[in-house]
Amino acid sequence: MSSFTLNGYGGLIMLGAATTLLVALAATAIGSVIGVLMAAAKLSPSSVLSHIAGAYTTSIRGVPDLLVIFLVYYGGSSTLSHVLGSPIEINAFTAGAVSLGLVFGAYATEIFRGAILEVPRGQIEAASALGLSASGTFVHVVAPQAWRLALPAFGNQLTVLLKETALVSIVGLEDLMRRTGFAVEGTNRPFFFYLVAGVLYFVLSYAMTNAFGMAGRKTATTLAR
Template sequence: MSSFTLNGYGGLILLGALTTLLVALAAAAFGTVIGVLMAAAKLSQSRVLRQIAGAYTTTIRGVPDLLVIFLVYYGGSATLSHVMGRPIEINAFGAGALSLGFVFGAYATEIFRGAILEVPRGQIEAAAALGLSGTGSFVHVIAPQAWRLAVPAFGNQLTVLLKETALVSLVGLEDLMRRTGFAVEATNRPFFFYLVAGVVYFVLSYAMTNAFGSVRRRTSAALAR
């Protein structure tokens, strides 16, 4: 019974796994919005927007993810404290979701941009010939096809994001890694509990990979019809 309940820390680890999943989903949602906006900026006719989007992706992808987390967590806390005139500490969950969202968004930008560019030009011209506006063409013609093309890379990047959430434990988020650390300190069984954490990460990643595989098959089937 003790092994089954992980020496009484099974519930704690499951709660950490839930926190890990939630921060990954929050970061993915935020990063997806950024990715769509920055991809549109990179493909726009505005030189300023293209330069802003290019600077964002180049900067974020050129620095360690952990540094982005520290800058958002400590820099955000310092900025808010200065503005409010009193000490304010950003919530670790919020800082983690924002920072990882910024990182995810930089990669999502290139994924979406590449997918949009792969949509056949003839499809866009056909939409214009049917009288669709630029927005209508994007929503009804370009976006569905681009999403189908982006799903494999997007799913892979989401799996990477899930594993990167472990970095947020360094700013106090009680995710899977941090709660596993609590169990290790209390029981002095590092190999066992970190192995358990590895299995949990694998299960989450495997489930996410299968989910996006299903999405990819459905989008492909819908397009074929």
């Protein structure tokens, strides 16, 4: 019975796994929005917007993810406290979602930009000849095809993001890694509990990979029709 309940830490570890999944999903939402906006900026005729997007992706991808987490967690609290004139502390979940969202967004930018560029130019010209507006062409012609092309790389990057959530435990987020650490301290069984954590990360990653594989096949089927 003790092994089945993981020495009483089973519920705690499952809560940690849920927190890991939630912060990954929040970061994905933030990063996806950033990725779309920055990809549009990179492809825009405005050199200012293009340079801003380029500076963002280059700087974020050029520093360790852990440094981004520290900058958001500590720098964000200091900035908000200064602006609002009272002590403000960003909680670990918010800092983790925002910082990992910034990191994810930098990679998503290049994924979306590359996918949009892969859409045949002739289809865009044909849509324009049929009288579709620029926004209509993007929504009905470019976006569906670009999403299908971006899906494999997007799914792979999301799997990477899921594993990177472990870094946020350093600033106090009680995710899977941190709660596993509590179990290790309470039982002095590091190998067993870190193995359990590894299995849970694998299960989450495997489920995510399969979900994106199914989405990719469904999208391909829909477009083929």
